[in-house]
Amino acid sequence: MPPLGAGRALPHIHAMSLPPGFLDELRSRTSLAQVVGRKVMWDTRKSNQGRGDMWAPCPFHQEKTASFHVDDRKGFYYCFGCHAKGDAIGFVRETENVDFIEAVRILAAEAGMTVPERDPAAQQKADRRSELFEVMEMAVRHFRLGLQTAAGAAARDYLDGRGLGPEARERFELGFAADGWQGLWDHLTGRGVAARDILDCGLARPSRKGGDPYDTFRNRIIFPIRDGRGRCIAFGGRAMDPDDSAKYLNSPDTELFDKSRMLYNLAPAREAAGKGAPLIVAEGYMDVIALVEAGFGAAVAPLGTAVTAEQLQMLWRISDEPVIALDGDTAGLRAAWRVIDLALPLLEAGKSLRFALMPQGLDPDDVLRRQGPRALQAVLDGALPMVDLLWRRETEGRQVDSPERRAALDKVLNEAVARIRDPAIRHHYGQAIRDLRWRHFNQGRQRSAPGARRGGKAAMAPVRGETRASLPPRAATRSRPICARR
Numbered sequence: 473m474p475p476l477g478a479g480r481a482l483p484h485i486h487a488m489s490l491p492p493g494f495l496d497e498l499r500s501r502t503s504l505a506q507v508v509g510r511k512v513m514w515d516t517r518k519s520n521q522g523r524g525d526m527w528a529p530c531p532f533h534q535e536k537t538a539s540f541h542v543d544d545r546k547g548f549y550y551c552f553g554c555h556a557k558g559d560a561i562g563f564v565r566e567t568e569n570v571d572f573i574e575a576v577r578i579l580a581a582e583a584g585m586t587v588p589e590r591d592p593a594a595q596q597k598a599d600r601r602s603e604l605f606e607v608m609e610m611a612v613r614h615f616r617l618g619l620q621t622a623a624g625a626a627a628r629d630y631l632d633g634r635g636l637g638p639e640a641r642e643r644f645e646l647g648f649a650a651d652g653w654q655g656l657w658d659h660l661t662g663r664g665v666a667a668r669d670i671l672d673c674g675l676a677r678p679s680r681k682g683g684d685p686y687d688t689f690r691n692r693i694i695f696p697i698r699d700g701r702g703r704c705i706a707f708g709g710r711a712m713d714p715d716d717s718a719k720y721l722n723s724p725d726t727e728l729f730d731k732s733r734m735l736y737n738l739a740p741a742r743e744a745a746g747k748g749a750p751l752i753v754a755e756g757y758m759d760v761i762a763l764v765e766a767g768f769g770a771a772v773a774p775l776g777t778a779v780t781a782e783q784l785q786m787l788w789r790i791s792d793e794p795v796i797a798l799d800g801d802t803a804g805l806r807a808a809w810r811v812i813d814l815a816l817p818l819l820e821a822g823k824s825l826r827f828a829l830m831p832q833g834l835d836p837d838d839v840l841r842r843q844g845p846r847a848l849q850a851v852l853d854g855a856l857p858m859v860d861l862l863w864r865r866e867t868e869g870r871q872v873d874s875p876e877r878r879a880a881l882d883k884v885l886n887e888a889v890a891r892i893r894d895p896a897i898r899h900h901y902g903q904a905i906r907d908l909r910w911r912h913f914n915q916g917r918q919r920s921a922p923g924a925r926r927g928g929k930a931a932m933a934p935v936r937g938e939t940r941a942s943l944p945p946r947a948a949t950r951s952r953p954i955c956a957r958r
């Protein structure tokens with residue numbers, strides 16, 4: 473039987489982690505005939521040692537004849553019986569049952585070569601990143617101290633007013649960037665940090681007037697953003713000045729930070745979700761902090777962008793059914809529509825989303841402060857499945873009082889369902905849409921056409937109750953509407 477993986481091509485991914493030329497050097501110093509000779513009995517009559525042309529019974533399959541050939545000059549072997557083939561590294565892998573890098577180590581030791589732990593370029597990059605991480609931690613400490621100073625008094629007052637006392641500030645490592653052009657810059661350069669490192673961390677921006685770079689964050693409350701391993705990779709800043717053009721500002725993308733692939737509060741949320749807390753996706757840091765403080769520990773938020781496909785996949789790795797918490801206004805609904813468009817093609821069995829729509833004009837933080845955690849829990853409990861929101865989006869504001877208009881509605885619904893790649897889920901969506909459509913047209917719903925429900929939470933709660941109360945009788949469900957028959 474041919475050995476598994478015999479003749480496997482060189483795994484370039486491993487080869488690339490060695491310095492260039494290392495493997496060539498190793499091969500030129502290694503005699504394949506010598507390596508193979510420890511495992512086989514050469515057929516001396518058939519072999520020609522002087523020309524490096526060696527034959528033996530194959531070590532990879534049972535045979536009495538010598539059909540295993542080694543070309544020592546080229547460093548390759550080939551078996552005419554079982555077609556095993558490869559070089560010295562492959563031979564050691566197969567016969568010693570070790571991985572690529574281990575085989576390289578064995579051969580290198582015999583050849584008197586040392587395998588460097590890592591490719592210098594990769595090592596340099598890792599060193600570079602750890603340098604930048606250190607600079608980020610220095611910035612965290614600087615901002616946090618800033619919140620204790622006299623200059624941070626207004627920021628402390630603001631946080632107190634939002635119910636974020638010293639304990640919450642400690643937990644989220646909140647800080648304050650004073651209202652100057654070079655506060656952090658002077659602090660870091662004064663401690664020997666290179667200008668380039670500060671710029672590469674996104675903590676300062678180059679001056680266009682030829683002066684020193686200036687701080688990215690000025691007169692802002694600072695939220696350190698940490699990655700899944702707890703390393704600070706960016707900052708978020710909330711403006712203290714109500715006239716500031718950007719209420720919230722995040723670090724620019726850097727070597728450490730890719731905003732489309734990161735979520736605020738990721739690591740703590742993953743841990744809380746692992747203990748059973750519902751994974752909630754809020755809009756911003758303040759919502760996340762309020763949620764966590766109220767006991768909803770598995771809360772995350774995207775960082776200044778709409779939810780991305782990468783973030784959806786991150787969420788699904790943590791929970792099968794994350795709940796998207798949306799502000800109770802039209803912007804919140806528009807955000808939901810975007811997420812639906814993004815999620816439809818990505819849906820897989822067992823992975824979905826729910827949408828918790830806050831009461832009109834409120835965000836999760838408002839709900840918690842005005843109505844308390846129980847009210848928020850009720851909103852979460854009433855979170856709508858994605859299919860309900862999809863229906864709502866396509867029907868809202870649409871007049872369906874003629875056959876033509878109904879046909880147009882069917883078309884958009886069918887198109888939306890068709891975007892689901894997973895056939896089983898597509899089937900169930902079709903079914904659910906048919907049910908919703910049946911309810912809509914067969915129970916005199918036209919009088920309160922969906923358009924009448926436009927805009928807002930006040931209207932939304934009744935919709936939820938209504939949906940439950942108005943399930944069509946079972947017998948009726950069987951008479952399928954024309955809608956989804958394609």
Ligand SMILES: [Zn+2]
Pocket residue numbers: 530531532533540551552553554555556
């Ligand atoms: Zn063989």
